[in-house]
Amino acid sequence: MNERIDENDGSIDLSCLDPGADAAHFDGLLRRIHEAAAPELMRRTRDLSLWALIARWRTAIAAVAGILVIASIVVLATVPRARSISASDALTEAMGVPRGLASYVNTGVQPTPGALLENGWRN
Amino acid sequence: VLVQRAGEGDAKAFDELMRRHYRAAYAVALGVLGSRADAEDVCQESWLRALERLESCRNPERFVFWLLQIVRNRSRNHLEYRRIRQAEPLESSDASTVADPGRNLRREELRLRLERGLASLPDVEREIVLLHDMEGWSHRDIAESLGISEVMSRQHLFQARRQLRPLLGGPMIDGGYHDE
DSSP, X not given: OOSOOOTTSSOOOOGGGOTXXXXXXXXXXXXXXXXXXXXXXXXXXXXXXXXXXXXXXXHHHHHHHHHHHHXXXXXXXXXXXXXXXXXXXXXXXXXXOOHHHHHHHHHTOOOOHHHHHHHHHHO | OHHHHHHTXXXXXXXXXXXXXXXXXXXXXXXXXXXHHHHHHHHHHHHHHHXXXXXXXXXXXXXXXXXXXXXXXXXXXXXXXXXXXXXOOOOOOOOOOOSOHHHHHHHHHHHHHHHHHHHTSOHHHHHHHIIIIITOXXXXXXXXXXXXXXXXXXXXXXXXXXXXXXXXXXXXXTTTBOOO
């Protein structure tokens, strides 16, 4: 083929075949389809499932979930942790030793007089 | 997003889809059928069919290619139906209301010559010249839509134009019409 192929030169004017050339006619064509499609569109709106609703709002749902996660992390980081009681402390306490003195019993360290007075008096 | 919204019954999204892709669908239908009235009818059927089967469009970004395949199939079915019925190719009466009747007549004559010229082309060339020169599609999109290479698309366009030009530029032999 000796001739150069250049689609930008010499394109053929097909505007008289263009359905969009006559705006009123074009709108009429689309309106006709729209009217014929109306029952199907209505059916689709009616049948919108829960999952479709979730899919539609997934961005908002993901944003809310993200905010909740961040808020939870902040709360957990700022609130002081409850002091955990070890298993041996709990056993000692069950045997009648006041809670404040249980750790002294388990570690073998002598309690201070202040600790004895305070825990012994309260319990 | 438009395809998804149309699938959920959003009329505005469906309308926007039609405004974007109607002309491409029409170009394909006209390429197969060669008749504007038939192309409009098939386009309507194809849009309705596409809406009913929207869930089978697995890649919404490629919606237009999927739609054009529906249009192509329905156009071929319609052509077959027309052959069976042995109906004459329908020519719609032009509904446009242009103030200048002379201009309108010249336009109608040009349109007839174009349709005659297009009818003389092979199917693939007809579709390519319509999508490219009427709808402004790139060779990349045409190639993807037709499942051919871009080089082939360019060659088909070149051949189609070369065949059409003499038909459009010279006098109409059988019609006795002389172009101005």
